[in-house]
Amino acid sequence: MSYKQTVIKNVDKINEASTENSVLKEMGLWITQGKTVALPTETVYGLGASAVCTEAVRAIFEAKNRPPDNPLIAHIADRAQLDTLGVTWTESMEKLMDAFWPGPLTLIFPLTAETPLSPLVTAGLSTVAVRIPEHEVARAVLKHAGVPIAAPSANRSGSPSPTTADHVYSDLHGKIDAVIDGGPCGYGVESTVVDCTAEICWILRPGGVTKEQIEQVLGPGTVRYSQSASSEEAPAAPGMKYRHYSPATSLYLMKGSEEIWQRKLRAFQEEGKKVAVLAVEENKSAWKQADAFLSLGSRRAPEETAAKLYAVLRELDTMEVDAAFCEVFSKEGIGTALMNRLEKAASSE
Missing domain, CATH: 3.90.870.10 (DHBP synthase)
Known part of the structure; x- marks a missing residue:
């Protein structure tokens, strides 16, 4: 149409x-x-x-x-x-x-x-x-x-x-x-x-x-x-079966230690790839070597992070980067919804 x-x-x-x-x-x-x-x-x-x-x-x-x-x-x-x-x-x-x-x-x-x-x-x-x-x-x-x-x-x-x-x-x-x-x-x-x-x-x-x-x-x-619907069954509700919320830029969730992801950042950059980091303001100083930093707000205000998440993912696709590393959140309160969206958006965990 x-x-x-x-x-x-x-x-x-x-x-x-x-x-x-x-x-x-x-x-x-x-x-x-x-x-x-x-x-x-x-x-x-x-x-x-x-x-x-x-x-x-x-x-x-x-x-x-x-x-x-x-x-x-x-x-x-x-x-x-x-x-x-x-x-x-x-x-x-x-x-x-x-x-x-x-x-x-x-x-x-x-x-x-x-x-x-x-x-x-x-x-x-x-x-x-x-x-x-x-x-x-x-x-x-x-x-x-x-x-x-x-x-x-x-x-x-x-x-x-x-x-x-x-x-x-x-x-x-x-x-x-x-x-x-x-x-x-x-x-x-x-x-x-x-x-x-x-x-x-x-x-x-x-x-x-x-x-x-x-x-x-x-x-x-x-x-x-509930678990997500399998590929063979119809989902009972939106958001259960298909990949959702995904930016065009490859998105990786930083599960594990910061040291591991700092090494991955250096490895990507040594290959000539530009990397953006999505994280809370409190961790901004730890990622000075990243090619770009997108703020997810303050860790003290998870509701703020939820409110700006999709806008940040969209902004990511306007940047000239090859990949993005994103901070993870505790699955408590609104953090459960945040991680649900990020896990569906991610290219890899």
Whole structure:
């Protein structure tokens, strides 16, 4: 699919009257007309289209070059809209909705036969992933559209997710109808995806809501991490099966001692290769011999690191380097989501 031009709609500031914003009303109408609109959420920018229109959903897959067995998340405006989707839920899911909606938590819901959702959204599964975003722009567009919006990250499949409108435009200009520029995203990593349809709740994709936060609601020992889907099976949620978040530059995770990676840096440079290092500010002085240094913020502020990770990976691809070494993080709290993204982005560990 090809568009002559992708329109950029600026929303400089959303206030209490956001639902009356003429731009957002127009974008909601475009969704109902089957158009594709990239919009900001609190996690990353999403590429939205009506989840009940198969042709519109197909346009998402075509624009992103997304594998057809990779399901999408259906975004809704409020809990009342959940009743229109033809889904059922458990007591545990009810508790998590009460605690984290609206917000960066996606839940897996069993579908009934009466669902209005396009089968492309679910990739043929008997379940659907749903969330209510917290971002005022996304919620206003959802309210004006009046339909659930399927919205994966608004980027080329496999590349780092977009956290600004410029990232979206760079990847998808000419392939989608519009981009709503609502400023940078706050969390910077995608939503946590949780399956609580059985006795144990499984985190299918770590994200903005941590395992520790979920267990505060459901109790200790009630939540586990799921393994990625195999190459033979359809993933139950986005981010489980395919390589994601990857820069074009070869990325290596610095697991092991700093001394080992200092030797690797020298070896690369002796071969005439230029190397960038991605690390926290506290470790900048240790990598003076690198050809470039990209800051991941402070180790004391992991949320800051998460918020800027994708932007740093995109900046890496603008630099004239042959490879990049990236610091690793403790798999605690938001660090779990950080390492999930880095391990999927890496060329090698």
